[in-house]
Amino acid sequence: MSLRERKTAKKKEDILRTAVLVLSEKGYHGTTIEEIASRILMTKGSVYYYFKDKQDLLYQSQLMLLGRSIENVEAILFQDLLVIEKLRMAMIGHIEYLLWERSGFEMMVKLEQFFSAQQKEKILQLRDDYGKAFDQLIQAGIEENVFGSVDVKIVRNIILGAMNWVTQWYSESGKKDKTEIAESISDYLLHILIKK
Amino acid sequence: MSLRERKTAKKKEDILRTAVLVLSEKGYHGTTIEEIASRILMTKGSVYYYFKDKQDLLYQSQLMLLGRSIENVEAILFQDLLVIEKLRMAMIGHIEYLLWERSGFEMMVKLEQFFSAQQKEKILQLRDDYGKAFDQLIQAGIEENVFGSVDVKIVRNIILGAMNWVTQWYSESGKKDKTEIAESISDYLLHILIKK
Amino acid sequence: MSLRERKTAKKKEDILRTAVLVLSEKGYHGTTIEEIASRILMTKGSVYYYFKDKQDLLYQSQLMLLGRSIENVEAILFQDLLVIEKLRMAMIGHIEYLLWERSGFEMMVKLEQFFSAQQKEKILQLRDDYGKAFDQLIQAGIEENVFGSVDVKIVRNIILGAMNWVTQWYSESGKKDKTEIAESISDYLLHILIKK
Amino acid sequence: MSLRERKTAKKKEDILRTAVLVLSEKGYHGTTIEEIASRILMTKGSVYYYFKDKQDLLYQSQLMLLGRSIENVEAILFQDLLVIEKLRMAMIGHIEYLLWERSGFEMMVKLEQFFSAQQKEKILQLRDDYGKAFDQLIQAGIEENVFGSVDVKIVRNIILGAMNWVTQWYSESGKKDKTEIAESISDYLLHILIKK
DNA sequence: AATGAATGAGATTTCATTCAT
DNA sequence: TATGAATGAAATCTCATTCAT
Numbered sequence: 145m146s147l148r149e150r151k152t153a154k155k156k157e158d159i160l161r162t163a164v165l166v167l168s169e170k171g172y173h174g175t176t177i178e179e180i181a182s183r184i185l186m187t188k189g190s191v192y193y194y195f196k197d198k199q200d201l202l203y204q205s206q207l208m209l210l211g212r213s214i215e216n217v218e219a220i221l222f223q224d225l226l227v228i229e230k231l232r233m234a235m236i237g238h239i240e241y242l243l244w245e246r247s248g249f250e251m252m253v254k255l256e257q258f259f260s261a262q263q264k265e266k267i268l269q270l271r272d273d274y275g276k277a278f279d280q281l282i283q284a285g286i287e288e289n290v291f292g293s294v295d296v297k298i299v300r301n302i303i304l305g306a307m308n309w310v311t312q313w314y315s316e317s318g319k320k321d322k323t324e325i326a327e328s329i330s331d332y333l334l335h336i337l338i339k340k
Numbered sequence: 341m342s343l344r345e346r347k348t349a350k351k352k353e354d355i356l357r358t359a360v361l362v363l364s365e366k367g368y369h370g371t372t373i374e375e376i377a378s379r380i381l382m383t384k385g386s387v388y389y390y391f392k393d394k395q396d397l398l399y400q401s402q403l404m405l406l407g408r409s410i411e412n413v414e415a416i417l418f419q420d421l422l423v424i425e426k427l428r429m430a431m432i433g434h435i436e437y438l439l440w441e442r443s444g445f446e447m448m449v450k451l452e453q454f455f456s457a458q459q460k461e462k463i464l465q466l467r468d469d470y471g472k473a474f475d476q477l478i479q480a481g482i483e484e485n486v487f488g489s490v491d492v493k494i495v496r497n498i499i500l501g502a503m504n505w506v507t508q509w510y511s512e513s514g515k516k517d518k519t520e521i522a523e524s525i526s527d528y529l530l531h532i533l534i535k536k
Numbered sequence: 537m538s539l540r541e542r543k544t545a546k547k548k549e550d551i552l553r554t555a556v557l558v559l560s561e562k563g564y565h566g567t568t569i570e571e572i573a574s575r576i577l578m579t580k581g582s583v584y585y586y587f588k589d590k591q592d593l594l595y596q597s598q599l600m601l602l603g604r605s606i607e608n609v610e611a612i613l614f615q616d617l618l619v620i621e622k623l624r625m626a627m628i629g630h631i632e633y634l635l636w637e638r639s640g641f642e643m644m645v646k647l648e649q650f651f652s653a654q655q656k657e658k659i660l661q662l663r664d665d666y667g668k669a670f671d672q673l674i675q676a677g678i679e680e681n682v683f684g685s686v687d688v689k690i691v692r693n694i695i696l697g698a699m700n701w702v703t704q705w706y707s708e709s710g711k712k713d714k715t716e717i718a719e720s721i722s723d724y725l726l727h728i729l730i731k732k
Numbered sequence: 733m734s735l736r737e738r739k740t741a742k743k744k745e746d747i748l749r750t751a752v753l754v755l756s757e758k759g760y761h762g763t764t765i766e767e768i769a770s771r772i773l774m775t776k777g778s779v780y781y782y783f784k785d786k787q788d789l790l791y792q793s794q795l796m797l798l799g800r801s802i803e804n805v806e807a808i809l810f811q812d813l814l815v816i817e818k819l820r821m822a823m824i825g826h827i828e829y830l831l832w833e834r835s836g837f838e839m840m841v842k843l844e845q846f847f848s849a850q851q852k853e854k855i856l857q858l859r860d861d862y863g864k865a866f867d868q869l870i871q872a873g874i875e876e877n878v879f880g881s882v883d884v885k886i887v888r889n890i891i892l893g894a895m896n897w898v899t900q901w902y903s904e905s906g907k908k909d910k911t912e913i914a915e916s917i918s919d920y921l922l923h924i925l926i927k928k
Numbered sequence: 929a930a931t932g933a934a935t936g937a938g939a940t941t942t943c944a945t946t947c948a949t
Numbered sequence: 950t951a952t953g954a955a956t957g958a959a960a961t962c963t964c965a966t967t968c969a970t
Binding site: 169170171172173174254257294295298299301302303304305306307308309310312313325328329332333335336340 | 490
Binding site for chain 1: 963
């Protein structure tokens with residue numbers, strides 16, 4: 145990759161990162177190209193040099209977000225740890241990410257409105273890939289007999305929902321800091337799984 | 341209340357109900373007065389006869405939604421049942437409501453963007469009232485020694501998050517129907533609380 | 537005129553008086569039927585019982601305003617006074633009316649935009665009738681040789697303009713009260729006419 | 733200033749000039765962005781590129797109008813002429829401006845309805861600056877003993893009012909052309925001041 | 929590669945007007 | 950007579966998008 149190409153790639157990424165942020169703050173319709181642009185000291189016009197249209201930009205921002213999340217969780221999957229520990233790490237990572245980045249998964253709501261069927265398909269695919277990492281951990285735990293035999297899909301979604309909701313109620317000014325909250329939530333969620 | 345007044349009240353409620361629905365489908369900015377109006381065969385102008393502006397309409401729709409939820413949960417609070425049963429009923433009620441109405445709590449995200457400080461305050465108040473009903477049940481369970489001694493605030497939010505997420509993944513075409521899903525989720529969530 | 541008819545006439549007049557007021561405060565487009573109605577504790581709908589449409593209402597309000605002004609000035613015309621005194625009275629009356637009613641002649645600007653050709657004609661006619669009263673006084677003064685031989689039309693308009701402007705700058709909190717201002721302006725304007 | 737900047741400035745000025753015109757024809761509420769835009773073959777959207785909103789546009793148009801008027805009158809102030817001549821020039825200039833531009837000072841009525849307190853303050857300031865130029869001329873005349881000792885504020889306002897009214901009654905088809913009217917009015921107004 | 933300028937579609941909002949009661 | 954309800958046209962304003970430079 146030439147210097148120029150790298151510069152372009154960097155710029156695109158800057159835009160995408162900002163897009164993820166604004167998107168999670170304002171939602172699809174509340175997000176304006178103008179705002180994304182001005183946050184990185186660009187003009188609207190320039191954004192259109194890098195992305196076909198708003199839809200394309202926001203779509204790609206979701207791909208990036210999901211791609212990274214998947215990388216993170218898969219890195220954990222292949223570590224040499226007890227399954228409980230791996231699941232705990234995945235959960236803590238997820239929650240911490242949400243709290244630090246304050247951006248996230250909320251907008252992934254009602255994809256059909258914003259994205260084409262194809263795009264929706266792809267996002268659902270990635271979402272599912274991400275969810276599957278959790279499924280695998282749960283499944284492994286069941287097989288190792290450390291987890292009770294639960295309905296994997298339902299429990300996975302309970303876990304995801306409980307974690308994603310944290311942005312709604314966590315307050316900086318509370319007693320617990322971000323890491324403590326993440327650990328606490330994770331521990332309680334493990335109660336659903338761990339055999340007594 | 342005269343006939344005319346009742347008619348007016350009914351109309352307002354119709355608009356609000358529709359607003360709740362559209363709002364949860366499209367988000368604040370994605371919701372247009374036009375769409376709300378046309379769904380109940382009204383014109384934009386008529387909606388403005390009943391509500392000052394979009395903001396007012398959507399604010400009141402949230403009040404209505406929360407008010408009803410609180411009524412529902414408080415009705416359960418005072419029944420003569422075991423605390424576990426009451427909590428289960430509250431959870432199932434919540435989930436079923438979400439799945440039947442397909443409308444919900446998602447938009448209650450980032451209130452500051454849409455509502456005035458006062459309005460936000462009021463909504464947070466009501467949200468908290470709703471949450472407190474769950475807190476009371478959890479607290480009662482702890483005191484009766486049927487639940488372990490958990491951090492009430494955190495567990496309450498885990499429960500709410502897990503429940504609200506259901507709109508994201510529940511599919512009509514899945515194996516379980518709405519009631520089964522609601523029961524299933526509730527049971528798993530009780531695992532966090534119930535002492536073994 | 538029956539009681540009922542008198543009641544109706546009274547109501548119409550109330551509306552017209554209010555219309556004159558609002559009109560002079562807000563201008564044609566800034567005046568809403570709603571505002572006129574609510575100031576006399578009526579509803580929009582009721583106003584339409586008495587007047588065909590906004591245009592009709594505002595047109596008639598102008599007729600009333602001008603009609604009264606003409607009555608006032610003509611009453612002076614036929615009094616047994618020196619011409620200078622009569623003109624002074626007419627001027628003072630005009631200015632005091634403006635300052636007390638705070639409503640007036642400003643909106644009579646650009647008639648063509650708001651009124652039909654016929655209506656415009658009628659208003660111009662009345663305006664002219666009003667102006668003619670001043671013309672007559674000026675003319676009489678010239679003939680009696682107390683006034684210099686001026687261009688009547690121009691001087692009349694100087695006088696009207698100077699008087700009407702008073703609503704733009706007179707302030708309650710100033711040194712002079714309404715009557716003093718009216719007298720002062722009148723005296724200065726007479727300088728244009730009186731022979732030395 | 734670059735070429736582009738000059739072009740932009742020019743465009744803004746075009747819009748403002750048109751705004752002044754339409755405003756004086758139609759009043760604040762009667763003036764639509766659409767009309768301003770279409771008169772200079774622009775679209776509404778473009779106008780909004782240059783001005784934040786209607787209020788901003790009309791406010792700035794008033795600033796421009798007043799600014800120019802002040803420049804004009806102050807240029808006269810410092811010429812080497814008799815005070816009577818200067819005042820006459822100022823008056824003639826004012827009237828001619830009104831008659832040629834057909835735009836003017838009428839809308840400066842009821843500022844509070846249209847402008848913020850700050851904006852109103854600024855406009856009143858400028859209006860006052862303009863008025864003060866006349867005050868200075870009147871005052872100088874009094875001191876030089878060519879004018880009688882009049883109440884400066886009142887006489888200034890008589891003069892302004894008489895002049896501004898001209899747009900209400902001057903007709904192209906009359907005997908006198910614009911300059912003749914201007915001279916005539918000015919001469920009569922000087923009668924108020926000049927000692928015999 | 930970047931941007932200033934322009935546009936047009938669509939959203940919110942206001943309001944004169946109508947009408948059934 | 951009076952009014953609550955409803956409507957639709959028109960106005961303000963926003964913003965994704967395009968394009969010439």
